[in-house]
Amino acid sequence: MAFLVPILVCVVCMLFSYYLWKKSCPDTDNEPPMVPGGLPLLGHVLKFMGDSIHLWRVLNDFASNSYANGGVVAASVGPRTIYMVTDPDDIFTITNTSLDKDDIYDLGRPWIGDGLLTARASTWKIKRKLLNPAFSQTVMDGFMGVFNKQARKLVKDLEPEVGKGPFDHWTYTKHNALETICLTAMGVDFTDHTILNSQYVTAVDEILKIIAVRFRKFWLHSDYTFRWSNVKKKQDACLKILHNMSDTVIKRRKTEFDNNNILPERTTIPGKKFKAFMDLLFELSVEKGVMNDRELREHVDTMIVGGYDTTATVLMYTLLLLGSHPEVQEKVYQELKVVLGDSDRDVEKHDLSQLVYLEAVLKESLRLYPIGPVLGRRLDKNVQLKNYTLAAGRSCFLLLFGIHKHPMWGADVDQFNPDRWMDPASLPDNPNAFAAFSLGRRICIGKTYAYMSLKTTLAHVLRKYRFKGDHTQLELKFVVLLKPTSGYYVSIEERL
Ligand code: HEM
Known part of the structure; x- marks a missing residue:
């Protein structure tokens, strides 16, 4: 019987911790309903177990449940209650009232520290104000030379695939997007094949995978258990390369x-000059003394995290969708002919506002495949929503994809129909119905950059090639971002 004593002590300790946790974040008077299927003490923890494809399905089930329950539901993970929200207005309220990110974002800290994406609410406002000028329209316009050069490079890189049947276009879009973001963020040309450059490309990919693995394996969330894992060793090796690159560039700038x-402006193509984010921030730090080298590095690394995988994946999805819808692709092509004529000229900034159908295609692609489908916030106070009150101290997950699949989009909610964006009357009557770049005060700072670079790239690629593909074969997984597991092959033919 003596062996039962330690077990009993353990159980009592666990129950006591459970009780303390519950007490630290008490329910409000008007809690949203729990999703069904919770177990005593464990709650819904078993539902979250499984691979990233399973996790995506579970999140979709939660979204459906939330529609049926006034836009918000709760689930429990042991003693912790977490909220999941799909109502667009409630998400807008939360993004404006709760500026702190959920602890899960700490997984990105070893790389990007306290950069804008992960910054605590207490410092975020100052940082955002400081960085906003680096994303002004004038700075973005300066990048048009880079966007055109990179788009032409992608057209050239794709050439060997013409007429050869299906190929994985992701490998092309991801290399191209990483080169573009590194050029605009650091002023470093990754088409120069130095050892540091090629190590950097591999390390970026590797660390994004490590963050995704750590996210899925919840026992690696704690820094204590993580410290002893092999994944930590890999992460350290990547960080050495990534930080060495940014530090080297900062030293060069000094x-x-x-x-x-x-700092001189940089040139990509004759006559087109631009200032990299690093240079703008460096000048700011010298002029105003507002950031040290570490902070400068964190900001530049954050641009790379925010801008690389996002634009590359959106480009990949969009080409696949266009390949699956030849009639839409033809309409884009006709618009390109009207705006750019029959010449092979560069896309100019004034062309971009005229490419309205292309923009509709991008929005529709982001609606169906929002690359950042779920955001996490930590509630620092009770939050009053339309139907419920959420309790302070808890985590709240904003299911952005749930807004995009909401019944308010109508019967064709699951169809790829860019035409809906051409007529405001065919869109939902809600300003928060499109949330691919988030909503509220911490909305994506790179939205204009994303549209400008994506439109320029698509304009070059689509006037040269005709794409074929089948997006219905896509199987999706949730790995912090929304990624396909397979089936993203396309084939291309040259337009004559
Ligand atoms: C189509 C491409 C993109 C999409 C769909 C996208 C989406 C998002 C979303 C959903 C958020 C909110 C994240 C959160 O609250 O957890 C966000 C934030 C952010 N994005 Fe983007 N993004 C894109 C491109 C970019 C680019 C090109 C950059 C930089 C060059 C960038 C930099 C950032 C930064 C720094 C934040 C944090 C903003 C803050 O907290 O103040 N993003 N983005």
Whole structure:
């Protein structure tokens, strides 16, 4: 019987911790309903167990449940209650009242520290104000030379695939997008095949995978257990390369600055000059003394995290959708002919506002495949929503994909129909119905960058090639971002 004593002590301790946790975040008077299927003490923890394909299905079930329950549901993971929200207005309220990110974002901290994406609410406002000018329209316009150069490079890179049947276009879009973001964020040209550059490309991919693995294996969330894992060793190796790159570039800029007291603009194609984010921020830090080297590095690394996988994946989905809908692709092509004529000229900034159908295609692609489908916020106070009150201290997951699949989009909610964006009357009567870049105060800072680079790239690629594909074969998984597991093959033919 003596062996039962330690077990009993353990159980009592667990129950006591459970009780303390519950007490630390008490329910409000008007809690949203729990999704069905919870077990005593464990709650819904078993539902979350499984691979990332399973996790995506579970999240979709939660979204359906939320529609049927006034836009919000709760689930429990042991003693913790977490909320899941699909109502667009409630999501808007939460994004404006609760600026702190959920602890899960800490997984990105080893790389990007306290950059904008992960910044705590207490410092976020100052940082955002500081960085906003680096995303001004004038700075973005300066990137048009880079976007055109990179788009032409993608057209050239795709050439060997013409007429060869299905191929994986992701490998092309991801390399191209990483080169573009590194050029605009750091002023480093990754088409120069130096050892540091090629190591960097591999390390970026590797660390994004590590974050996804850690996210899925909840026992690796704690820094204590993570410290002893093999994944940590891999992460350290990646971080060494990633931080070394940013530090090297910062050092280079310092020398350039010390020699001339100003950083020169960079050139990609003759006559087109631009200032990289790194240079803009470096000048700010010298002028106003507002950031040290570590902070500078964190901001630049955050641009790369925010801008690389997102634009690359959106481009991949969009080409696949266009390949699956030849009539839409033809309409885009006709618009390109009207705006750009028959010449092979560069896309200019004033062309972009005229490519309205192309923009509709991008929005529809982001609606069906929102790359950041779920955001996490930590509630620092009770939050009053339309139907419920959420309790302070809890985690709240904003199911952005749930807004995009909401019944308010009508019977064709699951169809790819860019035409809906051409007539405001055919869109839901709600300003928060489209949330691919998030909503509220922490909305994506790179939205204009994303549209400008994606439109320029698509314009070049689509006037040269005709795509064929089948997006219905896609199987999706949730790995922090929304990614396909397979079936994203396309084939291309040259337009004559
Ligand atoms: C189609 C492409 C993109 C999509 C769909 C997208 C989506 C998003 C979303 C959903 C968020 C909110 C994240 C959260 O609250 O957890 C976000 C934030 C952010 N994005 Fe983007 N993004 C895109 C492109 C970019 C680009 C190109 C950059 C930079 C060059 C960028 C930089 C950022 C940053 C720094 C934040 C944090 C903003 C803040 O907290 O103030 N994103 N993005």
